[in-house]
Amino acid sequence: MSNTQTFTDLYAEVQHFYAKQVQLLDSRAxxxxxxxxxxxxxxxxxxxxxxxxxxxxxxxELHRFHERFEADPVQRRHWFNGFVLEPQEDGSVRSTFYALIVHVRPGVREPEIGPSCVVHDVLVWSDGVLLTRSRRVDHDHAA
Incomplete structure (x- = not known):
């Protein structure tokens, strides 16, 4: 977090970053x-x-993981919520949040809820752009 950035600004920037990031993932970009x-x-x-x-x-790894869905017309949606942001002295931000993965298939009205997870990220700025330096996803069913 820069010296002139408020926590509210940081929170909004991180939420926008995650919204863009997850839409790229769900669209397989x-x-x-x-x-x-x-x-x-x-x-x-x-x-x-x-x-x-x-x-x-x-x-x-993304390509390897998604090979399992090649013959499956599933649309996966990642829902991120419950963000806790902790600015660090080195300028990075520790971010912890919840993620639910929802699977929707054509013709099937009810979505299937995939894993429930807690995500632990470290975010950094590089040339003014927010990036993820590390991500660890803990699946609740594997705890």
């Missing part, structure tokens, strides 16, 4: 989604899967 991470970012999203380290590895 993986190149653009991976670009919301630092080049040396660490990304751990599933239990038992080692973290992907670097933007290139994150992109590869």
């Amino acid at each position: 993986f190149d653009e989604y991976a670009a919301t991470y630092t080049e040396d970012a660490e990304f751990q999203h599933s239990p038992g899967v080692p973290p992907a380290v670097t933007r290139t590895a994150i992109l590869a």
